Amino acid sequence: MTDKPVLTLKDLSIEFPTPKGVVEAVKALDLTINPGVRVGFIGESGSGKTTTALAVMRMLANPGRIAGGEIMLGDTDMRALDEEGIRKARLSRVAYIPQGAMNSLNPVMRIEDQLWDAITAHEGTTDPAELKRRSDEALSSVGLPDHVGRLYPHELSGGMKQRVCIALGVILTPELIIADEPTSALDVVTQRQVMHTLQEVQKKIGSGLILIGHDMGLMAQSVDELAVLKNGVLVEHGTVKQIIEAPKHPYTQDLISSVPLVGGDSFLDPSGKTPSNRAGAEPLMEFRDVTKRYGQVTAVHPMSFQLDGEVPKIISIVGQSGSGKSTMGSLMLGFNPPTEGQVLFEGQDISKMSAAQSLEFRKNVQAVFQDPYGCFNPFYRVDHALKFPFKQFGLAKSEAHTQQAMEEACDAVGLDPSLILRRYPHQLSGGQRQRLIVARALMLSPKLLIADEPVSMVDASLRATILKNIYDLKDRYGISILYITHDLATAYHVSDYVMVLYHGRVVEAGPPKEVIGDPHHPYTRLLIDSIPWPDLNRDWGTPEEADRAIHMLDTGQVGTESIFRGDVPGFSLKVA
Amino acid sequence: MGRIPRSYLINRLITLLLTIWIAATLIWIIPRLSPVDPADIMLGRMAAGAGSVANADEMLAQLRASFGLDQPLIVQYFKYLGNILTFDFGLSTASFPTEVSSLIMRALPWTLGLMILSLIITFVIGNLLGALMVWEHSPKLAKVAIPAAMVFTSIPPILSGLLLMWIFAAKLQWFPLTGAYGLTVEPGWTWDFVQSVIWHGTLPAVSIVIVTFGFWALGMRGLMITVQGEDYVTLAKAKGLKNRYILYRYMIRNAILPQITAFALKIGLLIAGQVLVERIFAYNGMGKLLYDAILDQDFPVIQGISYVIILMTALSVFLVDLIYPFIDPRIKHEGS
Numbered sequence: 001m002t003d004k005p006v007l008t009l010k011d012l013s014i015e016f017p018t019p020k021g022v023v024e025a026v027k028a029l030d031l032t033i034n035p036g037v038r039v040g041f042i043g044e045s046g047s048g049k050t051t052t053a054l055a056v057m058r059m060l061a062n063p064g065r066i067a068g069g070e071i072m073l074g075d076t077d078m079r080a081l082d083e084e085g086i087r088k089a090r091l092s093r094v095a096y097i098p099q100g101a102m103n104s105l106n107p108v109m110r111i112e113d114q115l116w117d118a119i120t121a122h123e124g125t126t127d128p129a130e131l132k133r134r135s136d137e138a139l140s141s142v143g144l145p146d147h148v149g150r151l152y153p154h155e156l157s158g159g160m161k162q163r164v165c166i167a168l169g170v171i172l173t174p175e176l177i178i179a180d181e182p183t184s185a186l187d188v189v190t191q192r193q194v195m196h197t198l199q200e201v202q203k204k205i206g207s208g209l210i211l212i213g214h215d216m217g218l219m220a221q222s223v224d225e226l227a228v229l230k231n232g233v234l235v236e237h238g239t240v241k242q243i244i245e246a247p248k249h250p251y252t253q254d255l256i257s258s259v260p261l262v263g264g265d266s267f268l269d270p271s272g273k274t275p276s277n278r279a280g281a282e283p284l285m286e287f288r289d290v291t292k293r294y295g296q297v298t299a300v301h302p303m304s305f306q307l308d309g310e311v312p313k314i315i316s317i318v319g320q321s322g323s324g325k326s327t328m329g330s331l332m333l334g335f336n337p338p339t340e341g342q343v344l345f346e347g348q349d350i351s352k353m354s355a356a357q358s359l360e361f362r363k364n365v366q367a368v369f370q371d372p373y374g375c376f377n378p379f380y381r382v383d384h385a386l387k388f389p390f391k392q393f394g395l396a397k398s399e400a401h402t403q404q405a406m407e408e409a410c411d412a413v414g415l416d417p418s419l420i421l422r423r424y425p426h427q428l429s430g431g432q433r434q435r436l437i438v439a440r441a442l443m444l445s446p447k448l449l450i451a452d453e454p455v456s457m458v459d460a461s462l463r464a465t466i467l468k469n470i471y472d473l474k475d476r477y478g479i480s481i482l483y484i485t486h487d488l489a490t491a492y493h494v495s496d497y498v499m500v501l502y503h504g505r506v507v508e509a510g511p512p513k514e515v516i517g518d519p520h521h522p523y524t525r526l527l528i529d530s531i532p533w534p535d536l537n538r539d540w541g542t543p544e545e546a547d548r549a550i551h552m553l554d555t556g557q558v559g560t561e562s563i564f565r566g567d568v569p570g571f572s573l574k575v576a
Numbered sequence: 577m578g579r580i581p582r583s584y585l586i587n588r589l590i591t592l593l594l595t596i597w598i599a600a601t602l603i604w605i606i607p608r609l610s611p612v613d614p615a616d617i618m619l620g621r622m623a624a625g626a627g628s629v630a631n632a633d634e635m636l637a638q639l640r641a642s643f644g645l646d647q648p649l650i651v652q653y654f655k656y657l658g659n660i661l662t663f664d665f666g667l668s669t670a671s672f673p674t675e676v677s678s679l680i681m682r683a684l685p686w687t688l689g690l691m692i693l694s695l696i697i698t699f700v701i702g703n704l705l706g707a708l709m710v711w712e713h714s715p716k717l718a719k720v721a722i723p724a725a726m727v728f729t730s731i732p733p734i735l736s737g738l739l740l741m742w743i744f745a746a747k748l749q750w751f752p753l754t755g756a757y758g759l760t761v762e763p764g765w766t767w768d769f770v771q772s773v774i775w776h777g778t779l780p781a782v783s784i785v786i787v788t789f790g791f792w793a794l795g796m797r798g799l800m801i802t803v804q805g806e807d808y809v810t811l812a813k814a815k816g817l818k819n820r821y822i823l824y825r826y827m828i829r830n831a832i833l834p835q836i837t838a839f840a841l842k843i844g845l846l847i848a849g850q851v852l853v854e855r856i857f858a859y860n861g862m863g864k865l866l867y868d869a870i871l872d873q874d875f876p877v878i879q880g881i882s883y884v885i886i887l888m889t890a891l892s893v894f895l896v897d898l899i900y901p902f903i904d905p906r907i908k909h910e911g912s
Contacts, residue, residue, distance in 0.1 A: 057814055090816030098814065103807040106826050107906055108833075117825070118815045152905040168815065 004074065006175045006208040007033040007056065007094075012069035014048070014055055014232075025051045025064065026232045033176065038202065038209040040219040040240070042255060043229035044459040045429065049212045050099070052229075053178045057096050058086045074175060092122045095169035097162075097179040097198075099212075104165055105153035111139075111164055112149030115171060122172060138167040141204070142197050143543075158321065159190035163197055170201045176208045183218070187320040187486040188530040189546065195222050195532075196543040214460045217259045217532035220244055221540045228252045244534050256534050258461045260489040262516055267464045268493060271475050282347030284309025284448055284480055285332060289576070290341035292327050292504075299327040300504045302341070302576035307482075309447060311570050312474045314481045316491035316512070318527070319501035325484045328501075329452045332482060333367055334358075345448075363393045366441035368470070370453040372433035376425035382433075383421040386440050393444060409439035412476075413469040431462035438469045442477065449473060452484040467494055488527055492516040497568045500524045502553065506575050510565025522549060522559045580898060584909040592894045597657075599886040604656050607875045608649075615639035617873055618669050642667065643876075665880035670872035676880040679865060684884070686756050687854070687861035690777050691846040694784040699839055701785065702792025707828050709793065710800035713819045722793065729790025737783040737856040744779060751779045754858035780857045792835065799831035806830070833904050840896040844889025 014026040026048040033039050041049040054060050056071055058078055071078040073094055081089065090096070098104050106114055115135040119125055136146045142163040153161060162182055169177050179198060183191040199222065202209045211223050219226055219240065226243045228236040228251065236249045247253045260267065283306040292300040307315060317325045330336040331343050334350040342349045345361055353361060369375060376385055386406050387396075396402040410417035413435040425433060434454060441449055451470055455463040471494050473479040485491055491498055492512045499509045500523065508521035519525045526549045529541050552558045562575050615636050622635075640646050643666060644655060659665065665676035705722045708714045728736065745753045757763065757772040803809060804827065812826045854863035862881060869877035901907045 059810070059813055087816045087818070090814055092816065096811070096814035098807055098811050104811045106808045106812070106830070108829055108904060109825070117817060117821065121815065121817045121821070154906045165811070168811075 003034060005032040005072075006035050006074060007031075007210075008070065008072040009052070009056075010070040010072070012052070012055065012071060013067040014051055014060065014064060015067040016064045018063075024067075024232055026055070029069070029232075029234050031227060031234065031237065033208040033210065035175070035208055036203070036206050037225060038199070038211060038223040039225045039227055040223035041210055041212045041227050041229060042214060042216065042219055044214055044461055046231070047229040048232035049229050050180055051232075053096070053180060053210060053212060056094060056176075056178065057090060059090075059096070088122065091118055091168075091174065092172040093174050094176045094178065095172070095174040097165045097169045097177065097182050099180040099182075099184065102158055102161060102185050105161060107153055109152075110149065111135075111151055111153065111156070114164075115139075115149070115168060118168060118171060134171065138171040139164070141170065141201050142167045143193075157190075158186055159194055162186065162194050166194070166198050166201060170205055170207075173205045174207055176210070177202060178210045178212070180212045181214075182211075184213070188488075188527060188532075189320050189550075191218070192530040192532070192540065193543050193546060198222075214255075215259070215532065216244070216255050216460070216534045219532075220534040220536055221532040221538075228255070241536055244536060254461060258464055259534050260464065260487075260493060261533060262489050262492050262528065262531070266493045268468060268471050268475075270471075283307060283344070284346060285482075286342075286344040286347075287331075288342040288344065290331060290338045290343060292324070292331060292336070293339045298504050299324045300331070300338075303506065304341075304574040306572050307448075307480060308570045309480045312478045312480045313496045313568065313570055314471070314474050314483055314494050315571060316483045316485060316495035316498045317501060318485055318488055318491050318498060320486055320527070322503075323501040324504035325486075325501050326452055327504075329367075329450050329482065329484050332448075332450055333365060334361065359393070363389075363444050364447045366444060366446040366449050368434070368437050368441060368449065368451040368454045370457055372430050372437060372457060373425075375437055376433060378425050381422055381424055382428065382436055386421070386436070386443060389440065390443050395444065405443050406439075409443045410436075412442055412472065413439045414465065415439065431458045431466065434458055434466055435469055438466070438473070442473060442479075445477070446479055449479050449481045450484070451481055453486070454483075455490065456485070456487065463490070470494070486527075487531075488516050489531060497571050499573065500527070502559075506562050506573065507559060508563045508565065509573055510563075511568055514565040520565065521563045523553055526550070526553075580901075581909055585898075588894055588897050592890055595890045596886060599890075600657070600660055600883060601653075603879050603882045603886070604653060607879065612873060612875075613640075613645075615643065615645065618672060642673075660883055665883065666876045668869075668874055668877050670869065670874040670877070676876045679877060680862070680880050680884060683860060683862045683865040686859065687846075687863060689773070690780055690854075690859065690861060691784070692843075693777075694781040694788075695839075695842060695846055697781070698785045698789045699792055699835075702789035703796045703828070703832060703835060705789065706793035706796025707800050707823065707831065709797045710804055711823055711827070712804075713823075726790045726793065728786045729788070731787060732852075733783060733787045734852045734856060736787055737780070737853055740779050740783050741856070752776050756859050756861075776859075780853050780859055783853055783857075795835060795838065796831060799834060800827060803827050803831045836900075836903065837896055840892040841889065843892040844885055844887075 009029050009031045012026060012029040013024065016023040016025055029052060041052065043049050051060070051064065055066055056073070056078065058081070060066070066079060073089065076089065076093075078086070078089065105111070112132070112135045115138060116131045119131060119134055125131060135149050139146060139148055144160060144163055144167065148156065148160065148164070156164065165182070169179070182198065183194050186194060195218070198209075211219070213219060223240055226236075226238065226240050227234055228243070228249065230251050236243060236247070236252050243252060244256060247256055285307045287303055287305045289302050289304055290300060291298065291302045307313065317328055319325045327336070331338055334343070337351045344350065345365065348357060348361070350361060376382060383406060386409065387402055390396050390402055390405060395405070406421060407417040410420060415432060415435055420428065420432065420436065428436070449470070454470060455466050458466060467490055470481065470483070474481055483491065483495060495512050497510070498512045498515045499506050500515065500521065501507070502523045508515050508519065508524045515524060516528065519528055526546065530546070532540065564573075618639055619632060619636055637646070644652055647655070663677045665680075667673045668676050668679055671679065705725070708718045709722050741753060744750050752758070752775065756776050757769060758776070761769045761772045763769055809822065809826055812822045851863040851867050853859070854861045855867050858864070862884070865877065866881050868874070869881070901909050
């Protein structure tokens with residue numbers, strides 16, 4: 001292996017001309033990447049990390065343009081290539097694994113066809129036997145069996161699709177792989193497996209790797225060097241050890257401290273005088289022997305719980321994708337009836353409510369969902385989303401009253417109402433939108449809030465703020481919350497009680513200090529081991545260990561018993 | 577994928593039959609709600625022709641009997657249901673006593689030939705042009721010329737038809753003015769006849785194509801804009817695939833899916849034809865038949881044509897339901 005860099009960026013500047021003037025997305029960036037080295041590009045949305053990567057691919061979206069500087073891929077000046085030259089360099093010399101691998105594969109083509117067309121486009125090979133051999137080899141290098149090639153994308157899980165994208169990335173053994181947040185849509189267990197796969201194949205072909213992301217923990221476990229970007233400027237660059245142990249730039253320090261840890265200081269600051277929102281004999285939310293099946297699959301195994309809600313509580317439901325946690329959320333919201341058993345709100349079976357009761361229930365039980373982009377109608381200004389339910393539920397006394405309520409709600413989540421309310425959704429960041437959704441829920445003074453992965457789609461640096469907003473709903477407004485997440489570190493900090501779900505069963509439950517701080521069930525341990533932390537001395541484990549753990553759980557060799565780790569007043573749980 | 581499960585097929589067939597039954601019932605009920613009595617109209621027509629009609633009451637009763645109108649409604653209904661199964665729609669009132677089915681059978685092949693051909697041409701041209709409007713590597717000319725050509729879509733077919741006739745038939749005399757085939761050729765599977773049909777069909781077909789391709793082009797343009805932003809198109813570029821290949825296999829292949837459903841719905845409607853186009857070109861198809869039937873208040877013919885339209889729409893939707901899982905692997909036949 002030579003020491004000649006695979007990528008040299010010299011004084012690279014990228015501009016986006018807009019009607020309001022030219023936006024400099026990347027400013028005078030200098031960076032070299034050596035063969036076999038993994039470099040992390042870290043920074044929040046809009047910091048220029050993806051833009052830089054796309055410039056290397058010569059795939060900048062219009063009207064973006066490279067304003068100056070050099071992009072050298074080995075000895076090739078990428079800026080001097082013609083269109084055909086750029087096409088040939090893509091994938092065969094520099095591969096791009098895009099963000100959002102969920103939709104990165106053509107839905108109407110079989111997986112192997114999408115590997116073959118890449119080979120054919122670059123090498124002209126059309127021999128079916130040769131193509132089949134190459135695609136099988138690529139799939140097995142990322143741990144996927146041959147038959148996956150015959151499937152269509154929708155038949156694969158998120159983790160499998162991401163592996164297919166990695167297989168595609170290495171199929172022509174490029175000099176450089178650019179992976180743009182390859183695991184942001186995956187849960188922690190799958191994330192760890194996919195990152196291991198990526199590292200393994202990258203080592204095997206000896207290419208350079210650029211890993212784009214915003215999670216300092218993941219970077220610490222995955223890369224050799226870190227490049228910290230802010231507003232298009234490279235603010236810090238060094239080995240991951242240098243940067244994590246002695247960050248120089250305040251922004252880097254912020255990024256590191258924004259990662260919530262299990263244990264350590266909480267980012268919350270409880271008021272100490274949590275009000276109660278209600279007094280009543282009936283429990284706020286109750287599951288009576290609830291089971292949910294979809295066809296042959298049992299999403300939720302028989303389960304009973306009672307949340308009395310007299311003193312507000314945050315109950316966390318944690319688990320990977322497919323664990324049944326979101327199904328529980330939709331059962332509680334009444335979007336989905338249970339197959340057996342009853343879901344009751346204040347003693348009323350929610351599937352048997354009258355129209356008036358149902359309306360009252362909708363007001364009292366609010367939701368915050370994962371995707372802050374999909375929750376607003378792009379057609380209206382955001383104040384419409386706040387105003388409409390407020391008036392619909394008959395809470396508005398007058399226009400002035402509505403306005404006041406909106407302003408108070410915005411203040412409560414730390415948004416300036418005069419800057420935010422008259423805007424359209426596309427003019428706000430993901431974090432701002434998610435806080436507005438919390439504000440919207442708050443305006444209706446609900447008794448219960450179902451928060452389903454409320455922070456998994458926002459920048460790491462904003463997660464703490466939004467969780468603080470949600471925590472305040474309990475702490476200052478007396479609202480009980482069911483917090484559904486795959487992120488155990490945040491559950492550790494915000495919740496009063498944690499249930500760990502695996503394949504629709506509660507495997508471990510109790511107060512967070514016990515369940516997450518000192519897990520007893522092998523599945524809870526697996527989840528916690530999978531969390532990437534910005535700690536270089538921590539062993540992130542091997543994929544074999546994870547596979548073995550999952551295998552043992554699935555075959556019932558371990559962990560068949562639910563483990564209860566203690567109670568909190570006002571909540572009781574029983575599983576069959 | 578694979579074979580169509582039997583339970584799904586039976587399910588779809590039941591839906592198909594139900595749709596046809598409900599629609600057939602509606603087109604039976606609606607004329608009966610109208611105060612117009614077909615026998616009255618015919619008698620009126622005779623009176624207008626001859627000045628007066630002797631023993632009018634007897635004639636009326638006779639006519640009513642020949643349409644079965646003297647029987648109780650429920651009997652009429654079940655007879656009607658039985659009759660439409662054999663495509664027997666009774667007698668035309670305007671061209672009494674010709675059977676409606678023979679009128680339709682005479683007109684249907686002309687319309688099917690003209691319309692299906694022009695629909696297919698329009699579908700291909702419209703979608704391709706719509707795709708080219710969006711594709712970033714389209715020739716510059718295409719981006720200017722296609723939107724300009726869309727102006728034709730806003731011209732009423734009656735006008736563009738007349739324009740075409742005036743230029744190509746009257747002035748240049750390249751094509752005949754009217755008719756479906758020449759007066760001198762004998763209908764049959766002879767080269768002369770086929771040639772004459774093509775020659776006569778060209779202008780009406782072109783007229784239909786230029787006024788309707790915009791529908792497909794605009795729809796396709798919207799779908800292509802969505803597909804263009806999909807992650808799989810970005811990845812296809814990052815894979816270094818050739819532009820044309822990306823256009824066909826990644827973009828158009830996905831964008832065309834909703835258009836295929838629209839195509840199936842159009843097939844049924846086109847049986848009624850471009851009424852005005854057929855009228856202008858004196859093309860003896862279903863459109864002209866329908867037009868004349870409406871003018872003459874010839875209910876049995878209107879009913880028969882409506883039934884054929886319903887049948888064709890229901891059948892083409894049924895077929896799309898069956899083939900869709902083969903063109904979009906994400907859609908499954910229920911029960912498989």
